[in-house]
Amino acid sequence: xxxxxxxxxxxVLMAALFLGFFGWNIAKSETAYSDSERRPLATFPELTLGRxxxxxxxxxxxxxxLDQFPLRDTFRSVKAFFSNYVFMNMxxxxxxxxxxxISKLEYPLKEDMMDxxxxxxxxxxxxxxxxxxxxxxxxVVPDKNLSLAESGGYLTIDYDKLASGMRDRMDYANYIDxxxxxxxxxxxFTDSHWRQENIxxxxxxxxxxxxxxxxxxxxxxxxxxxxxxxxxGQAALPFIKPDTIKYLTNDAIKNCTVKxxxxxxxxYIYMPVYDMEKANGKDPYEMFLSGSQPFIVITNPLNxxxxxxxxxxxxxxSSLTPLLIQSYSKITVVDIRxxxxxxxxxxxxxxxxxxxxxxxxxxxxxxxxxx
Amino acid sequence: MLFSSIPFLFYFLPCVLVLYFIAPKPLKNSVLLxxxxxxxxxxxxxxxxxxxxxxxxxxxxxxxxxxxxGTVMSKVFLALSVGSSxxxxxxxxxxxxxxxxxxxxSGLAVPLTGIALPIGISFYTFQILSYTVDVxxxxxAAQRNPISLAxxxxxxxxxxxxxxxxxxxIEKQLVSRSHNxxxxxxxxxxxxxxxxxxxxxxxxxxxxxxxxxxxxxxxxLFYWLxxxxxxxHIYFDFSGYSDMAIGMGKIFxxxxxxxxxxxxxxxxxxxxxxxxxMSLGTWFRDYVYIPLGGNRxxxxxxxxxxxxxxxxxxxxxxxxxxxxxxxxxxxILLVLEKxxxxxxxxxxxxxxxxxxMLLVIISFVxxxxxxxxxAARYIAAMFGFGNVPAFSAEWLYYLRSxxxxxxxxxxxxxxxxxxxxxKICAKYEKVTNVIEPVVLVGLMIVMTAYLVDGSFNPFLxxxx
Numbered sequence: 001x002x003x004x005x006x007x008x009x010x011x012v013l014m015a016a017l018f019l020g021f022f023g024w025n026i027a028k029s030e031t032a033y034s035d036s037e038r039r040p041l042a043t044f045p046e047l048t049l050g051r052x053x054x055x056x057x058x059x060x061x062x063x064x065x066l067d068q069f070p071l072r073d074t075f076r077s078v079k080a081f082f083s084n085y086v087f088m089n090m091x092x093x094x095x096x097x098x099x100x101x102i103s104k105l106e107y108p109l110k111e112d113m114m115d116x117x118x119x120x121x122x123x124x125x126x127x128x129x130x131x132x133x134x135x136x137x138x139x140v141v142p143d144k145n146l147s148l149a150e151s152g153g154y155l156t157i158d159y160d161k162l163a164s165g166m167r168d169r170m171d172y173a174n175y176i177d178x179x180x181x182x183x184x185x186x187x188x189f190t191d192s193h194w195r196q197e198n199i200x201x202x203x204x205x206x207x208x209x210x211x212x213x214x215x216x217x218x219x220x221x222x223x224x225x226x227x228x229x230x231x232x233g234q235a236a237l238p239f240i241k242p243d244t245i246k247y248l249t250n251d252a253i254k255n256c257t258v259k260x261x262x263x264x265x266x267x268y269i270y271m272p273v274y275d276m277e278k279a280n281g282k283d284p285y286e287m288f289l290s291g292s293q294p295f296i297v298i299t300n301p302l303n304x305x306x307x308x309x310x311x312x313x314x315x316x317x318s319s320l321t322p323l324l325i326q327s328y329s330k331i332t333v334v335d336i337r338x339x340x341x342x343x344x345x346x347x348x349x350x351x352x353x354x355x356x357x358x359x360x361x362x363x364x365x366x367x368x369x370x371x
Numbered sequence: 372m373l374f375s376s377i378p379f380l381f382y383f384l385p386c387v388l389v390l391y392f393i394a395p396k397p398l399k400n401s402v403l404l405x406x407x408x409x410x411x412x413x414x415x416x417x418x419x420x421x422x423x424x425x426x427x428x429x430x431x432x433x434x435x436x437x438x439x440x441g442t443v444m445s446k447v448f449l450a451l452s453v454g455s456s457x458x459x460x461x462x463x464x465x466x467x468x469x470x471x472x473x474x475x476x477s478g479l480a481v482p483l484t485g486i487a488l489p490i491g492i493s494f495y496t497f498q499i500l501s502y503t504v505d506v507x508x509x510x511x512a513a514q515r516n517p518i519s520l521a522x523x524x525x526x527x528x529x530x531x532x533x534x535x536x537x538x539x540x541i542e543k544q545l546v547s548r549s550h551n552x553x554x555x556x557x558x559x560x561x562x563x564x565x566x567x568x569x570x571x572x573x574x575x576x577x578x579x580x581x582x583x584x585x586x587x588x589x590x591x592l593f594y595w596l597x598x599x600x601x602x603x604h605i606y607f608d609f610s611g612y613s614d615m616a617i618g619m620g621k622i623f624x625x626x627x628x629x630x631x632x633x634x635x636x637x638x639x640x641x642x643x644x645x646x647x648x649m650s651l652g653t654w655f656r657d658y659v660y661i662p663l664g665g666n667r668x669x670x671x672x673x674x675x676x677x678x679x680x681x682x683x684x685x686x687x688x689x690x691x692x693x694x695x696x697x698x699x700x701x702x703i704l705l706v707l708e709k710x711x712x713x714x715x716x717x718x719x720x721x722x723x724x725x726x727x728m729l730l731v732i733i734s735f736v737x738x739x740x741x742x743x744x745x746a747a748r749y750i751a752a753m754f755g756f757g758n759v760p761a762f763s764a765e766w767l768y769y770l771r772s773x774x775x776x777x778x779x780x781x782x783x784x785x786x787x788x789x790x791x792x793x794k795i796c797a798k799y800e801k802v803t804n805v806i807e808p809v810v811l812v813g814l815m816i817v818m819t820a821y822l823v824d825g826s827f828n829p830f831l832x833x834x835x
Contacts, residue, residue: 001804004552011559025381078820091772093825153768
């Protein structure tokens with residue numbers, strides 16, 4: 001090819017690229033939601049003379065063009081590939097790949113977030129629990145970076161400092177240390193959460209520390225559909241294999257009743273322990289106790305000990321709680337990200353109950369959502 | 372609007388290219404003018420009014436200076452033109468600096484105006500200034516066609532971050548210029564490589580600098596990593612922009628002058644400034660330094676001239692004391708080199724490069740500081756006086772994470788890649804002629820991927 005022809009080819013190819021994507025951008029219909037990123041996408045901004053003159057339209061136009069760009073996910077994959085394998089960045093948008101796992105940098109440790117979390121927990125303790133002869137426990141669930149970060153050389157929070165910091169701030173609670181029981185493989189490869197089938201020992205240890213009976217006799221079932229965790233979409237590397245969700249059952253789980261609160265009407269509704277509709281939804285992990293629920297009461301007719309447990313938890317508690325059903329007659333599960341704790345007064349009887357505050361390091365280090 | 376943004380690359384640019392190339396020859400400048408105004412008004416429409424007023428004044432004064440050339444009136448109109456340009460710049464760029472400086476000295480609390488800085492005002496003001504001065508000097512004739520003059524000042528490729536294009540350099544091209552595939556291909560190549568410098572290297576290193584600033588785990592080595600990263604960042608950011616401007620200029624038939632010539636391979640600070648932001652350096656040389664007498668005066672006046680030019684160079688970059696100190700820092704180094712340092716520098720090739728880079732790196736720490744206090748703290752910390760450990764976990768992590776980008780930046784800041792590419796192309800011309808378009812299109816796709824994935828990162832020189 002002569003230089004002259006090369007110049008023509010280059011000019012034509014580049015013109016085709018710019019004009020082609022321009023035309024595609026104009027012709028393409030809007031996508032409302034990104035499944036891979038699990039977020040709504042920006043739509044075409046309102047176009048008025050006032051918004052143009054004030055610059056508001058232009059400000060909103062850029063995010064629209066980024067979100068609605070044709071082949072967006074493919075482009076994100078190209079970027080992730082170059083970032084990870086050509087420029088050898090340790091992370092791509094804070095997403096890391098280590099030992100077959102996708103994870104996200106959680107750094108640095110935020111003392112103000114720990115303060116906020118402890119402030120909310122202390123409010124609950126002082127307001128409702130203090131004089132109720134309840135036994136209070138605290139457990140911090142490490143995210144999988146505890147195992148991945150050191151070997152991979154990634155930045156990570158000081159987990160011991162987090163645990164001791166929370167213990168110091170909640171001196172009324174008995175601390176149950178589950179760190180030694182968890183390794184990277186106890187978590188999904190593509191998600192932040194732990195695998196229910198791998199935390200039976202954690203549940204047993206918690207139960208034992210709270211003086212409750214526990215049997216590790218469970219039946220393991222598996223979902224047919226693949227599980228693409230939250231980090232899968234963020235990593236944008238399509239060659240990573242999805243996970244499989246397994247869930248455990250026993251007689252207590254089969255026979256219990258689960259009562260939640262409809263977040264729209266405020267009325268009680270019955271729900272399954274494992275929500276098969278959600279198992280087939282956008283985030284199959286939400287199958288565990290139906291995902292984001294502010295308040296759940298689980299009654300176990302097979303346990304007549306009268307023992308009651310109140311769990312204050314985040315999403316890690318969703319897959320843990322079913323394993324503890326056998327050990328109690330009644331478990332109340334509270335998520336103060338979705339409800340104000342002030343109303344607990346009329347909803348929970350803490351008298352003589354076991355109260356477990358179990359939160360992940362991710363939540364404690366980003367606790368601003370706790371009400 | 373940023374060159375390195377989806378709205379520019381995949382909405383604005385295709386429209387401009389289509390309109391420009393379908394427009395008949397007499398209308399091409401009008402298309403450039405209208406699209407440039409849209410480009411400029413995109414982020415802050417009201418700022419376009421300031422630019423239009425500046426252009427109108429430049430046009431009228433240019434005509435008047437040309438009409439009365441050789442008379443006192445010509446001088447009067449030149450003074451009015453220079454005065455109006457500098458007053459505009461002063462109001463929009465320096466008012467709050469003067470007020471805060473006055474407050475610091477007097478102890479008063481005169482409220483700041485909060486006037487926003489119109490982007491690119493320093494660039495287009497200097498272009499208008501050079502035009503009217505050149506008309507006064509008789510170097511160029513006054514432009515009678517307002518569209519041609521407005522197209523020159525507002526031409527979007529060089530409007531908001533240079534290079535500072537002299538009217539005399541493109542006077543003929545405004546009237547007649549050629550368009551062909553060879554020029555277009557040269558322009559595309561330059562544009563894509565400039566975009567690559569910006570997106571793949573400058574933006575990456577910019578993130579590293581931001582991360583450093585936000586870090587609570589600073590260490591001596593992390594300070595150095597930041598200083599080196601910023602030194603590379605500013606070069607790739609600014610020279611990348613210049614490459615894009617020059618590339619687009621070629622596509623539209625204009626030849627803009629080069630703005631950078633591998634400044635980091637310089638063997639002295641004097642040489643560095645011959646290679647860095649050349650359009651600004653030559654502007655100050657021709658419109659300030661030489662009119663003051665240059666070096667053909669007594670030694671005292673010569674040094675005064677150097678200090679005046681470098682004070683103004685620093686002040687041009689920003690309305691803050693650290694920019695003034697940055698300019699004067701170079702003035703001192705230039706004087707020292709002229710007095711006695713040069714003979715020592717000539718003795719060792721390695722040492723003189725170490726000397727230049729060390730001083731340039733320190734200069735950019737001053738340049739990028741939020742104030743002189745921060746600059747002093749950062750420089751002290753770099754030399755172990757910052758009460759921070761020698762190294763930290765964050766330093767190691769980010770060094771590992773950005774090692775490839777930094778290495779690419781260091782190599783890319785030398786003529787080595789260009790030399791190698793030239794040799795390979797010369798030896799295997801037929802093969803590289805096939806590969807080159809594919810590589811450039813591939814590079815464009817990768818950069819699009821980076822843009823689609825990330826949030827935008829403004830060019831550093833927009834603020835000047």
